[in-house]
Amino acid sequence: MTADAPERAPRVLIADDQTLIRTGFRLILTARGIEVVGEAADGAEAIAAARELRPDVVLMDIRMPVMDGLEATRRILGRIPDCRVLMLTTFDLDRYVYEALSIGASGFLLKDVTPEHLAAAVRLVGTGDALLAPQITRRLVERYAAEAERTGQAAVPADLAALTPREREVLTLLGRGLSNTELATELTLSEATVKSHVARIFAKLGLRDRAQAVVLAYETGLVAPQRGAGSGATGPNAAADA
Helix, strand or coil: CCCCCCCCCCCEEEECCCHHHHHHHHHHHHHCCCCEEEEECCHHHHHHHHHHHCCCEEEEECCCCCCCHHHHHHHHHHHCCCCEEEEEECCCCCHHHHHHHHCCCCEEEECCCCHHHHHHHHHHHHCCCCECCHHHHHHHHHHHHHHHHHHCCCCCCCCHHHCCHHHHHHHHHHHCCCCHHHHHHHHCCCHHHHHHHHHHHHHHHCCCCHHHHHHHHHHCCCCCCCCCCCCCCCCCCCCCCC
């Protein structure tokens, strides 16, 4: 509560090849007190603008000319690791989103996002958190983790031996989409203790945020892709609270 008040609004760069999308997002964000420091019409422009302007958050379209959003994200995060990237996509199962999460994107938004959700998402990832819409992200990760398993293209598993049994348990539940509040309830722990576990997991495994933790949980087999109906834990409504 006290921490929320002094929070500085993130500085945002918008990268999308459609002028109307950029203009619309700029108007929405500035009307809500979030500064848009620049715009880019393709991935190469996004990289140049990010290097010059050092935004806190980049809204990055996946499909752009000259250079796509994936390569731009990879290069931006390689140069500016504390920058956060939110991918913009038209389809909730865009095959590129899974790769985007695994290379360090902090989440993704559908382009028809409501103004309120857009501003909230930008503020959320600007604090260093990850935006995970569980009903979409879980289906996405399960689909492509299963595909990678079938084709033998899964990423090399991280060394989970560094984790304590409790940390492995926490990572497994993170992979299922549980928020810190839900983790605390499930494990009968305080939220402060849960946050400490999450922070240690990230440090030991070199993870940026929850998005990468979810991907890793599937790729290492801690969470198995579920075929069929999405039964089981349903995560928080819109975002994780790491």
